Amino acid sequence: MSAPVIFDPMTLPSDDNVNAYTFCVELKGGEWFLQKGKMIAYYGRIEFNGIGHGRFERLLRTSFHSPLHASDWVVAQGSGKMLLADRAFDVNSYDLEDGNLTIRSGNLLAYQPTLALKQSIVPGFLTLIGTGKFVAASNGPVVFMEPPIRVDPQALVGWADCPSPCHHYDHGYMTGVLGGLRSLTGLGGTSGEEHQFEFVGAGTVLLQSTEMLMAEQATGAVPHEPGVPGGGAGVPGSGHAGQGAAPRLPGQLGDLQRRFGL
Amino acid sequence: MPFREINSKMVEAVVVPGQKMFSQRGAMLAYRGEVSFTPNMQGGQGGLMSMIGRRVANEATPLMTVEGNGTVLFGHGGHHIQVIGLAGDTLYVEADRLLAFDGTLQQGTMFMGSQGGVMGMVRGQVTGQGLFTTTLKGHGAVAVMAHGGVIEVPIGPGRDVHVDPQAYVAHHGDVRNKLSTALGWRDMVGRGSGEAFQLELSGSGAVYVQASEEKL
Numbered sequence: 001m002s003a004p005v006i007f008d009p010m011t012l013p014s015d016d017n018v019n020a021y022t023f024c025v026e027l028k029g030g031e032w033f034l035q036k037g038k039m040i041a042y043y044g045r046i047e048f049n050g051i052g053h054g055r056f057e058r059l060l061r062t063s064f065h066s067p068l069h070a071s072d073w074v075v076a077q078g079s080g081k082m083l084l085a086d087r088a089f090d091v092n093s094y095d096l097e098d099g100n101l102t103i104r105s106g107n108l109l110a111y112q113p114t115l116a117l118k119q120s121i122v123p124g125f126l127t128l129i130g131t132g133k134f135v136a137a138s139n140g141p142v143v144f145m146e147p148p149i150r151v152d153p154q155a156l157v158g159w160a161d162c163p164s165p166c167h168h169y170d171h172g173y174m175t176g177v178l179g180g181l182r183s184l185t186g187l188g189g190t191s192g193e194e195h196q197f198e199f200v201g202a203g204t205v206l207l208q209s210t211e212m213l214m215a216e217q218a219t220g221a222v223p224h225e226p227g228v229p230g231g232g233a234g235v236p237g238s239g240h241a242g243q244g245a246a247p248r249l250p251g252q253l254g255d256l257q258r259r260f261g262l
Numbered sequence: 263m264p265f266r267e268i269n270s271k272m273v274e275a276v277v278v279p280g281q282k283m284f285s286q287r288g289a290m291l292a293y294r295g296e297v298s299f300t301p302n303m304q305g306g307q308g309g310l311m312s313m314i315g316r317r318v319a320n321e322a323t324p325l326m327t328v329e330g331n332g333t334v335l336f337g338h339g340g341h342h343i344q345v346i347g348l349a350g351d352t353l354y355v356e357a358d359r360l361l362a363f364d365g366t367l368q369q370g371t372m373f374m375g376s377q378g379g380v381m382g383m384v385r386g387q388v389t390g391q392g393l394f395t396t397t398l399k400g401h402g403a404v405a406v407m408a409h410g411g412v413i414e415v416p417i418g419p420g421r422d423v424h425v426d427p428q429a430y431v432a433h434h435g436d437v438r439n440k441l442s443t444a445l446g447w448r449d450m451v452g453r454g455s456g457e458a459f460q461l462e463l464s465g466s467g468a469v470y471v472q473a474s475e476e477k478l
Contacts, residue, residue: 139271139340140269140270140271140272140337140340141269141270141271143268143269143272143335145292148294149292149293149294150292150293150294151291151292152288152290152291152292155291155292155335155337170298170299194299196292196293205292207272207291207292207335209269209271209272209291209337209338209340210271210291210337210338210339210340
């Protein structure tokens with residue numbers, strides 16, 4: 001086991017991975033788009049503004065074309081270094097050169113404004129067009145495959161260079177007497193593999209282990225108390241807030257109990 | 263060895279005509295070629311009797327038969343995958359940890375009480391295995407899922423291995439296991455070390471331990 005490495009603003013990598021799960025972006029007066037809540041720390045002077053802020057009118061005109069996801073994204077602006085991470089998923093950066101790549105919207109963490117973000121015609125996916133760098137997360141390392149291939153919808157991260165995506169339904173399980181019985185009654189269950197995305201044509205398909213997420217555990221969540229910022233009942237907009245903090249049950253000793261480690 | 267590890271969470275399997283493979287339902291990530299996935303009502307091999315046996319033993323996981331000609335990628339739930347090769351010996355594993363295995367392997371169910379009587383049943387309760395566990399026997403490979411990375415700990419004569427029951431994944435070989443307890447008055451007043459129960463494995467073989475105390 002190697003000793004932990006201590007980073008400071010000078011030794012942090014610039015636009016590169018710190019480790020498999022963290023990516024460091026260096027801002028030099030420029031902007032980056034990032035998905036809400038994916039920044040874990042930063043050095044320097046960086047401002048985070050929601051999209052729809054008046055100052056970014058021009059920026060949005062050139063590189064953000066997704067009203068559906070407008071509320072999920074923020075613009076980071078300033079100079080310094082910021083660290084991005086997502087649920088201990090593997091994080092990687094990819095360079096696009098005058099190309100296009102379509103990615104599951106939940107997997108995209110951040111991108112340079114030199115890229116243009118558009119909604120894919122496949123629901124739940126976003127397309128990046130242009131030249132620049134973007135950061136994406138995946139459950140386990142990303143595996144690159146060449147078409148022709150059929151992919152479980154949950155395992156698909158994205159695809160590049162226009163292989164043609166389409167649905168493939170496996171109706172083999174409906175044939176025969178047993179299959180007919182099964183499709184009529186549902187007895188015997190389904191294999192869960194009747195539906196895939198099929199890719200043909202030239203390009204690359206990106207796969208991950210699965211899209212099924214680990215249960216999110218609220219580590220270091222703010223306690224639900226009046227006067228604590230982010231605490232208190234009802235925090236609309238912050239999706240996961242208050243999931244982990246269990247309500248205090250009657251009969252518990254409260255803070256005393258926690259202090260004694262019971 | 264039909265399974266090739268692509269990364270820690272994905273394995274690739276080559277399917278050739280005439281050779282069956284079993285896998286957990288919904289564990290297919292992608293495939294090439296002509297491969298068919300058929301839901302398997304019996305939950306594995308054997309006829310009606312072994313199916314009933316598995317149902318009673320609560321070791322019936324939804325399995326599917328994978329047949330055809332091509333390559334298939336398997337992975338499930340973002341769990342880590344360990345490929346275990348069997349050369350004639352028996353693997354003891356919980357059925358819901360099975361990701362995929364060769365059709366050449368013989369699947370069976372074992373009563374925990376048959377190893378150490380009542381204590382075996384207690385052991386099953388503590389490890390979360392229940393009263394029954396699944397056995398796979400023969401020559402072939404098994405892909406087993408675990409939460410967190412897996413390490414293989416060899417067991418030899420005079421080298422007994424103690425495992426946290428919650429971190430136990432599977433074991434194979436000629437292994438006797440028993441539950442050792444280190445209960446003291448501290449555990450009674452709720453100030454125990456949390457390591458009161460341990461699984462003690464002796465004999466010759468190997469045990470697989472996951473780097474997490476979370477069950478699947």
